[in-house]
Amino acid sequence: MKRLHVACCIAGGGPAGMMLGYLLARAGVEVAVLEKHPDFLRDFRGDTVHPSTLQVMDELGLYEAFLKLPHQEVDRLSAQVGDDRIEAADFRRLPTRARFVALMPQWDFLDFLAGRARSFPEFQLAMEARVESLLREGDQVTGVRAATPDGDLEVVADLVVAADGRDSDVRRLAGLAVRDLGAPMDVLWMRLPRFPDDEGASLGRAAAGRIFVQIPRGDYFQCGYVVRKGGADELRAAGMEAFRRSIENVSPMMRGRTDALNTWDDVKLLGVSVNRLEAWCAPGLLCIGDAAHAMSPVGGVGINLAIQDAVATARLLHAPLRERRLTLADLRQVQRRREWPTRVTQAAQVFIQRRAIAPTLAGGEIKAPWPLKLLNHAPWLRRLTARAVGLGIRPEHVGSPDVHEA
Numbered sequence: 374m375k376r377l378h379v380a381c382c383i384a385g386g387g388p389a390g391m392m393l394g395y396l397l398a399r400a401g402v403e404v405a406v407l408e409k410h411p412d413f414l415r416d417f418r419g420d421t422v423h424p425s426t427l428q429v430m431d432e433l434g435l436y437e438a439f440l441k442l443p444h445q446e447v448d449r450l451s452a453q454v455g456d457d458r459i460e461a462a463d464f465r466r467l468p469t470r471a472r473f474v475a476l477m478p479q480w481d482f483l484d485f486l487a488g489r490a491r492s493f494p495e496f497q498l499a500m501e502a503r504v505e506s507l508l509r510e511g512d513q514v515t516g517v518r519a520a521t522p523d524g525d526l527e528v529v530a531d532l533v534v535a536a537d538g539r540d541s542d543v544r545r546l547a548g549l550a551v552r553d554l555g556a557p558m559d560v561l562w563m564r565l566p567r568f569p570d571d572e573g574a575s576l577g578r579a580a581a582g583r584i585f586v587q588i589p590r591g592d593y594f595q596c597g598y599v600v601r602k603g604g605a606d607e608l609r610a611a612g613m614e615a616f617r618r619s620i621e622n623v624s625p626m627m628r629g630r631t632d633a634l635n636t637w638d639d640v641k642l643l644g645v646s647v648n649r650l651e652a653w654c655a656p657g658l659l660c661i662g663d664a665a666h667a668m669s670p671v672g673g674v675g676i677n678l679a680i681q682d683a684v685a686t687a688r689l690l691h692a693p694l695r696e697r698r699l700t701l702a703d704l705r706q707v708q709r710r711r712e713w714p715t716r717v718t719q720a721a722q723v724f725i726q727r728r729a730i731a732p733t734l735a736g737g738e739i740k741a742p743w744p745l746k747l748l749n750h751a752p753w754l755r756r757l758t759a760r761a762v763g764l765g766i767r768p769e770h771v772g773s774p775d776v777h778e779a
Contacts, residue, residue, distance in 0.1 A: 374525045379403040379497070380694045382517055382530035383535030384504045386413070388479070389662030389679035391486045392429075393534060396687035398496035399433075401776035402694045405528055405533070406496075406516040407519050409503040411488075415481035420479050420595065421588075421673035424464060424763040426680050432771040436470065440487060444477040445589055449755075450762070451575040453740040459748055463486040463755040464763050474763065475589055479676070493777060498745055502526055506532065507546050507658075514547070514657030531699050532690070533658050537681075539646055541664035549650050549660065554723055556645040556669055557731040558584075559605055561598040563640045565620075566628045567591070579729075583623040596620075596627075597670070601734045605642050613637065618664035647719055647726075653712070654704035661686055661707070666715045671730075672762050678718060681769045685710050688772035714766035721761075 381397055383390045386408030394406040422444075430436045450462040464472050490496045501522050508516035508529065516529040530580060535543035544551070567589060578585045584599035598620060600608060608616055617631035634640065649666035660681030669675075689706050693699040733739060748754050 374527055375523070376527045376529065376531045377405055377497070379405045380530060380697065381405075381530040381534060381568065381690075382407065383534045383536055384517060384543045385535065385541075385662075385664070386410075386483065386487070386498065386500075387536060387538060387662065387679070388676045389683045390534070390536030391483050391490070392680050393536065393661070393683035393686055394496060394498070395486050395490040395493075396683065396771070396773050397691060397694065398493035399775050399777065400687065400691035400695065400773040401495060401536065402691055403495045404497070405530070406490075406498045407502040407504060407517070407526075407528070408498065408500050413483040413502050420590075421676065422475040422477055422482065423472045423674065423677040423765070424467055424469050424474070425676050425765050427475060428469050428764075428768070429680060429771060431682055433468050435485075435489065440475065442477060442481050442485060443591070444475045444481075445591065446473040447474055448473040450474075450759075452579070454579045454745065457740070457746060459745050460755055461748060462759040462762055463752065464759045465762055466756050467759060469764065474673075474698055476588060476595075496531075499526065504537070504542050504546070507543070512656050514655065517543070518610055522555060522659070529699060531657070532694060532704075533688070535658065535660040535664040536662050536679075537664055539648075539667035543658070544650070544660055544664050546696045547655055547658055549652060551648050551650055551653070552717060554617040554647040554649070555726075556647045557602055558599050558734060559602055559604060559645050560643045560670055561608070561640050562643060563596050563598070563634060564590075564593045565627055565633055566594050566656065567594045571626070578624050579733050579738055579739055580623045582734060583619060584730065584733055585620065585623045587624060587627075599730065599734065601731075602645070604734075607635055612615040616640075643670070647722060649712075649715060649719065652703065656701050659686070659704045659707060660777055661711075664750045665708075665711075666719065668719065669726060671722045671725050672718075674718060674762065674765060677765060678715065681714070681767075682707075682711050684769040684771060691773040692715070719764045 381404045383406045397404045424773040430439045448464050452459045502519040504517045504519045506518045519526045586597040587594040621628045647669045653665045661682040
């Protein structure tokens, strides 16, 4: 069995794990990131890089290089609610360098971070390394044992960070209690053709019993068809042709394009969950990102909240990790810092789910409520919604050092 000793072992090479690994290695902390998949190529993951994340990239000196990657920029968001088109958010006056949302495949984002992190001698990345058990000394987590193609890998660490998503293996192995806040819907994701003269703004459409989201992505739209929780089986039973017609009814511009859906293999189901841990940490263990708080797709904020967790974690823990004096009190600081933004964001998502999404999916006539219509007549309100979505609650700034700068 291969054995590795590091200050921090991160389970999960998603946005939270990779950003934390980069920041800790940059600060001189020996870190190993374990990713269970052989690569980052998984479709329909969080691809909306918000201004809060772009601000972090700017503070790290990576902004220009990052935006050389293929992406689309959306500076306004709109929605079609029944017969009313609502201008929902305008990012063009945000008090930050990036006044837009960058739409970028998550695998490009993760490959970029991994490539930069590998330049630090303190950073190690193991692909196809699935955590199967935790190492313990009494109540203290002291590392993990992972299965790899080359045999078992044992990583001994002062801190194990669970950044392995909403179905976290590490969280389950630790036995941490999860509070489920409920979600009335699931989302079916798919790609449909986009033509050069199509509008560029991200657009959500709500009609009786249906919600449809189309996000421009180069030569295709990344589309989400929202169904009530557990309703995907009924759609499949009705057949692909009925599904195509339903899409075209809610989004007329998709007429003729739904032929791109040949089989149900072209449609991916995302089971929506909204939950959070009561306690994010235990001796030697910390959960961040979706492992600590699964977010609804409402607002597309999940990836950005996870990155904010990573930035705060690196700022608060880089010194005790580097000096090998980490305590449970240090870990609790991370939860105290990040729990309030999580609670506020989830409360807003649950409110929207209950008051808007669930009634829409239940059917009946759809009309835009007057507060929503007010956005069309009050530019300052659109700037407020842009700030809430783009920067979030309590945006984090890089406070961990770069020990390699000289």
